[in-house]
Amino acid sequence: MVKYQDETxxxxxxxxxxxxxxxxxxxxGKxxxxxxxxxxxxFPVSLPAIMKHLDVLTDAGLIVREKTGRxxxxxxxxxxMEQAMNWLSRYAQFWxxxxxxxxxxVEEDKWPTLPSTPIPAQPLPQRNVQASHSRAGSAPGRKKSTPPGRRPRS
Incomplete structure (x- = not known):
């Protein structure tokens, strides 16, 4: 029984x-x-597209279609929708x-108070910038380019 309700x-x-x-x-609803x-x-979509949407709503049991003549x-x-609202209300109560x-x-008075004087900033540790560059694109033994502004003599 629960499985049927889950599928619904x-x-x-x-x-x-x-x-x-x-x-x-x-x-x-209106x-x-x-x-x-x-x-x-x-709606700015075709009538067949609307029909597909109506098929989904009918399969879900949210609407009923009745044919009178054409x-x-x-x-x-x-x-x-009642089942969905019941499910949502159980979780709304939990939350x-x-x-x-x-x-x-959070409203309990056990929280420590913040200091009235600002805490001095600590300097960040220095990093080795050279070591942090990735070498994924360079091949070993590859000839390095010349520095900008200099041209090698021929």
Missing amino acids: LDRTFAALSDPTRRALLARL QDGLSVSELAAP TVSCRLTAQP SESFDRLAAF
Whole structure:
């Protein structure tokens, strides 16, 4: 039973991961029972692309399509979203309790106070600049170029 519920949540969240599908659901949330062509009208994609998005939403159980004559209308279904909200609320409660414990810990008076005088800066240790250069591009025994401004005599 748990595996079935996990698969349902996976499909729900996968369907909600796309902004076009979320926008389609938002339109149906404002006006339920829109036809496919009415749903597709404001989107800058083809009708077949909208149909593929609607297939994903239907497979996830987020919408139901009903055909009346030649018109296919879509409406929202609540059950998958209720399951997703229940799952999210369990984790919201967990994180809320965790953050409350963290806030209580941080607000305790056991923290040391900062010194009022600034701590003097310590000098950084000197590095051997020559040794830090990479020799990955140089081959052993390769003739070195002449310094800038000098030309070898012929």
